[in-house]
Amino acid sequence: MVHINVLDPGASPLDYYGFELRRHREAAGLTQRQLGEVVSYTGSLIGQIETARKVPTLEFSERVDAALGTGGLLSRLVELVLRSQLPVWFQQVAELEVRAVEICTFQTHMVHGLLQTEGYARAVLGALDETDLDDRAAARLARQRIFEKQEPPVFWMVLSEAALCQGMGEPSVMREQLAHLLSLESDPRINVQVLPFSAGAHAGLQGSFNVYRFARDPAIVYTEGYGAGHPTANPDTVKDCSLRYDHLRAAALSLKDSAELIRRVMEERYGEPRDSVA
Numbered sequence: 255m256v257h258i259n260v261l262d263p264g265a266s267p268l269d270y271y272g273f274e275l276r277r278h279r280e281a282a283g284l285t286q287r288q289l290g291e292v293v294s295y296t297g298s299l300i301g302q303i304e305t306a307r308k309v310p311t312l313e314f315s316e317r318v319d320a321a322l323g324t325g326g327l328l329s330r331l332v333e334l335v336l337r338s339q340l341p342v343w344f345q346q347v348a349e350l351e352v353r354a355v356e357i358c359t360f361q362t363h364m365v366h367g368l369l370q371t372e373g374y375a376r377a378v379l380g381a382l383d384e385t386d387l388d389d390r391a392a393a394r395l396a397r398q399r400i401f402e403k404q405e406p407p408v409f410w411m412v413l414s415e416a417a418l419c420q421g422m423g424e425p426s427v428m429r430e431q432l433a434h435l436l437s438l439e440s441d442p443r444i445n446v447q448v449l450p451f452s453a454g455a456h457a458g459l460q461g462s463f464n465v466y467r468f469a470r471d472p473a474i475v476y477t478e479g480y481g482a483g484h485p486t487a488n489p490d491t492v493k494d495c496s497l498r499y500d501h502l503r504a505a506a507l508s509l510k511d512s513a514e515l516i517r518r519v520m521e522e523r524y525g526e527p528r529d530s531v532a
Contacts, residue, residue, distance in 0.1 A: 267334040268306045274331065276304040278322045293317040309339055309389040312396065336396035339389055343483050347464075347476055350485065351400055356408045356467040358499050360449075360458045364417050365431060367394050368401075368409065369438070369446070374431040377423030401444070410445045412458070412502045418448065418519045425524040432520040439513055447506035448515050457501035465495055 263273035279289050279300070286304070287297030295314060302308035315328040337348050351357065351368065359366045364378060375391045400406060421428055438444045449456060464476040475495045476485045486492075507515060 266306070267331065267338045268309065271310060271328065271331045271335050272304045272306045274324075274327060275300075275310075275318065278318075278324050278327075279304075282322050289318070289321065292321045309335060309392065311392055312336075312399075333396060333399065336393045339393040341481075343481070346485060347483055348397055350466045350474060350476070351397060351407075353468055353471075354407045354466040355405075355469050356410070358410045358412075358465040358467075360412045360462055360464075360499060360502050361417055362414045362458065362462050363420055364422065365413065365435070366411050366464075368398055369411065369435065369444070370394065371427075371431045371434050373427040374422050377427055406443055408443050408445075410447075410503070412447050412449055412499070412506050414458075415448055415450045415515070415519075418516060419523060421523070429520055429524045432516050432524070435516055436513055436520075439509070445509060446512055446516075447503060447509060448512040449502060449506045450515065453505045456505050457498040463495055463498075465492070465499055 263270045279286070282289075284292070285297065286300040290297040290300050293314070294317070299308060299314075303310050303314070310328070310332055312329065312332055315332040318324070319326050319328050337345060340348055357368070365374060367375070370378070372391060372395060375394045376387060379390050379394065380387050401409075418432065422431070435446050438446065449458070461477065466474045466476065468474075472487045472489075473492045473496070474485050474487050475491050476483060478484065506512065
């Protein structure tokens with residue numbers, strides 16, 4: 255068995271989390287089993303997290319913080335832990351999401367990760383590789399906590415109609431995902447416009463891209479390939495993509511008409527009654 259005293263708390267956020275969890279548990283005079291009973295998890299899971307063999311969740315962290323009176327320490331640390339579980343090439347993008355005051359994204363074939371449901375995220379991430387799927391999905395969903403900040407970013411997504419029709423997982427997964435998009439209608443900071451098939455040739459034919467804008471720093475454009483991300487602050491690229499995005503928003507359906515199309519697709523393709531979603 256791996257013991258915590260052979261782990262270097264400075265080796266990674268996961269190692270540091272495990273170190274702090276064990277330190278506070280022992281200070282409270284609890285065994286792993288006893289703490290597990292208090293927070294409704296197994297003592298074995300406590301041990302795996304303490305030895306950096308298992309990635310903690312936000313719910314776990316909140317329960318342990320409450321049980322051990324750590325003042326929210328683990329809940330703060332878990333954000334770093336989950337971000338560290340993202341692919342190395344994507345971690346810089348996650349940092350951009352945290353700092354941005356506005357995020358504009360055009361997506362050709364799937365819902366952006368910041369608006370994905372758990373089932374949808376698991377279907378996307380597990381398409382070719384289900385290794386550590388629980389941890390990878392948790393890391394993706396943890397990025398959505400930027401919307402819980404005191405001043406969350408304005409998020410604008412232009413989504414191709416094709417993404418609504420591209421089934422990810424079972425029909426129930428798509429119903430839940432589309433219902434989630436509809437649930438955001440009343441949030442003025444999160445806007446979803448659908449680019450319909452009827453738009454024909456459009457300014458985004460070269461593929462998906464994101465534009466991140468910041469309070470004081472230059473805007474950054476991000477594009478993605480297989481296993482690699484490409485952020486750039488090149489002024490010409492930013493200007494070009496910003497113009498393209500303006501044209502995509504103009505060609506897309508209004509927010510109201512986009513929601514109506516999402517409802518219609520949900521009903522016709524995935525069997526959801528129209529009157530079941532407000």
